[in-house]
Amino acid sequence: MKRYLPFLIILLVLVAGLGVAAMLWKRSTPATPNGGTPFAGNVPGAGSTTSVTNPPAGSTNSNSTDRSAGSPNTNPTDPSAGATRPNVKVSSPVVIEEFGDYQCPPCGQLYPELKQIEKEYGDQVQIVFRHFPLIKIHKNALIAAHAAEAARNQRKFWEMHDLLYRNQKDWVDLADPRPVFVSYAKQLGLTLDAFDRDLGSNLIDQKISADMARGSAQGVNGTPTVFLDSHLLKYEATNLDGLRKGINVLLERKAAS
Secondary structure, eight states, X not given: OTTTHHHHHHHHHHHHHHHHHHHHHHHHSOOOGGGXXXXXXXXXXXXXXXOOOOOOSSOOOSOOOOOOSSSOOOOTTOTTSSEEOSOOOOSSOEEEEEEEOTTOHHHHHHHHHHHHHHHHHGGGEEEEEEEOOOTTTOTTHHHHHHHHHHHHTTTOHHHHHHHHHHTHHHHTTOSOOHHHHHHHHHHTTOOHHHHHHHTTXXXXXXXXXXXXXXXXXXXXXXXXXXXXXXXXXXXXXXXXXXXXXXXXXXXXXXXXX
């Protein structure tokens, strides 16, 4: 037995050394919260994820659109150029930038989830909507975007936005949805002559095109595509749970900075 004692001691020392090394390695490896962030790419200070593309939720399209609430702002490089929910008072909220299509079914499914996020987070988030109508497959998407912009000209963008999504099934298959949109304008108390005129406005075409150009420049090819503080949300995380996780990661990072 005494002959094997030195070998046993050496073996125990090696095992103990491997155990200590494993503990040190584990401590030095950054933990990824909640099994990884919901972002397509790396978010500094929030762990890392495998970069994935954001596949189209409705389909693909080469065009994009732009619209604003309140005062017009057509600068496609300005994060506030899209339609932004009012009354945001926080100095640095998480900006939720959605590229959407009013005729897109997944956009219609995301709409109530974004409303829930707005209710839960209040002024900790700022929602920006940008037009990205998939005009090759959604025949009424572009005129719906015009309706939202025509309402914006009378400071009722978000009200029309909400009506279009809440009643999506009522107008998507119509040969001419204009009478329905006019009925929404009447419901909102808009000046109907001005609304009807703006439905065909070239200036509104330019605003929509500016959003579409911005989306294309950011790699958007389908809807809904969502960015949180310029970080692309993974397609599979474009839902209520994914939005919460992404917002929480960014709010924690802002609090720590």
